[in-house]
Amino acid sequence: MAALPEFISMYKSLIALPSVSCLNPQWDMSNEKVIQQLGQWLEGLGFHVQIEPLSSQPNKFNLLAHIGPAHAQGGLLLSGHTDTVPWDEGRWTRDPFTLTEADGKLYGLGSADMKGFFVFVLEALKNIDLSKLTKPIYVLATADEETSMAGARELSKFPNLKPDYAIIGEPTSMTPVRMHKGHSTDCVRILGKSGHSSDPEAGVNAIDIMHEVLGELKVLKSHLKDNYHEPAFKVPYPTMNFGHIHGGDAANRICACCELHMDMRPLPGMSVDLLSELLHQQLSEIQKRFPNALVIEAMHEPIPGYQCAADSALVKMAERVSGQSSQPANYCTEAPFIDDLGCQTIVMGPGSINQAHQPDEFIRLDEIKPSLNMIERMIKEMCL
Numbered sequence: 001m002a003a004l005p006e007f008i009s010m011y012k013s014l015i016a017l018p019s020v021s022c023l024n025p026q027w028d029m030s031n032e033k034v035i036q037q038l039g040q041w042l043e044g045l046g047f048h049v050q051i052e053p054l055s056s057q058p059n060k061f062n063l064l065a066h067i068g069p070a071h072a073q074g075g076l077l078l079s080g081h082t083d084t085v086p087w088d089e090g091r092w093t094r095d096p097f098t099l100t101e102a103d104g105k106l107y108g109l110g111s112a113d114m115k116g117f118f119v120f121v122l123e124a125l126k127n128i129d130l131s132k133l134t135k136p137i138y139v140l141a142t143a144d145e146e147t148s149m150a151g152a153r154e155l156s157k158f159p160n161l162k163p164d165y166a167i168i169g170e171p172t173s174m175t176p177v178r179m180h181k182g183h184s185t186d187c188v189r190i191l192g193k194s195g196h197s198s199d200p201e202a203g204v205n206a207i208d209i210m211h212e213v214l215g216e217l218k219v220l221k222s223h224l225k226d227n228y229h230e231p232a233f234k235v236p237y238p239t240m241n242f243g244h245i246h247g248g249d250a251a252n253r254i255c256a257c258c259e260l261h262m263d264m265r266p267l268p269g270m271s272v273d274l275l276s277e278l279l280h281q282q283l284s285e286i287q288k289r290f291p292n293a294l295v296i297e298a299m300h301e302p303i304p305g306y307q308c309a310a311d312s313a314l315v316k317m318a319e320r321v322s323g324q325s326s327q328p329a330n331y332c333t334e335a336p337f338i339d340d341l342g343c344q345t346i347v348m349g350p351g352s353i354n355q356a357h358q359p360d361e362f363i364r365l366d367e368i369k370p371s372l373n374m375i376e377r378m379i380k381e382m383c384l
Helices: 007-015 032-044 115-126 152-157 206-227 272-282 284-289 313-322 335-339 365-383
Strands: 048-053 061-067 076-081 100-102 105-107 137-142 165-168 177-180 184-191 239-247 257-265 294-298 327-329 344-347 362-364
Touching: 007 032, 007 115, 032 048, 032 061, 032 115, 032 137, 061 152, 076 115, 076 365, 115 137, 115 365, 152 335, 165 313, 165 335, 184 206, 184 272, 206 239, 206 257, 206 272, 206 284, 272 284, 272 294, 313 344, 313 365, 335 344, 362 365
Parallel strands: 076 137, 076 165, 165 344, 177 327
Antiparallel strands: 048 061, 061 137, 100 105, 105 362, 177 344, 184 257, 184 294, 239 257
8 A cells, every 4th residue: 555645745735726616617626636636545545446527517526435345334434525615815815725834723725624624534544454444434525515516416326335324524623413404596587678767667677576576585584484493503494595686787777687696594304395385486476467577596406404313323423432412503515415325424524614615714733633533533433
């Protein structure tokens, strides 16, 4: 087996490989170089590595690596995504693609969310005698988690991936997360008719109609808050957010088009189809009054919520190793798709979620050793 680079060297290498995913094609990048580097390191540890291009985006790739006794079933999956969000050069005070050590921290884009997790996994595996495994270990690296979760939607390309347990290494400060909400993003577009502002009746003002749409959506927002509840969450109801709105081009023209981008976050157990039905139902009267003027489009396939039973073996083991009770999370991960493999699934990794998507993203140096110890211990307990 080939010797792996030192921990910091691996960290530097991954941070230096840009792999932004973004719905804006001007920002969007391939993750191929990150996948190839991970594959090389994992092969050096004796893993069998399979790399698959996404059917939906051939320039994006998933990787699955496994090692363990022949014909052994079950085992542990360690999973993460290889993409990052875009960076704002005006807000970063450091080069986002150069791992920088300062103030007791490691700075870099993906240092916490979540390229760093793969470095922790590789370092933990270096300290384990992999020839003594009694159960297989799988390492999954996916594409496009930050946008459409396209990579996690194509796990059927790995038909032999059937672990007993899965740990998704999103930054949770090594607190086990056993449930989170889902996510849907919709575009509501109003198509009016332009005209001179001096004669309002000569056109159809899309902004006026959008004003009515927003009123109806606020009614739905209240309905979700009043009728669906899960007290485990800090925000215990499904949420709706109006994130982007744009309409018109000049003060003296009747607005011909107005567009709203919004998201909703259902509770675990709520069908994503239910949210879509409620949305269309709430706006149905406006659609009748303005035929062909109102269009609702999903901006990506919705992501359901997920939960792992509080008394499951994986949750109990993670609580014991971490010394922390499992928690819910308001954000969304690939857990619903991993969970569909039929395994117990938790989200648990080094770094703070407060650093995710932030300028000057970092992970604290004093987190490294205890996080490594916990990851190594969980691997040993489940696979040795």
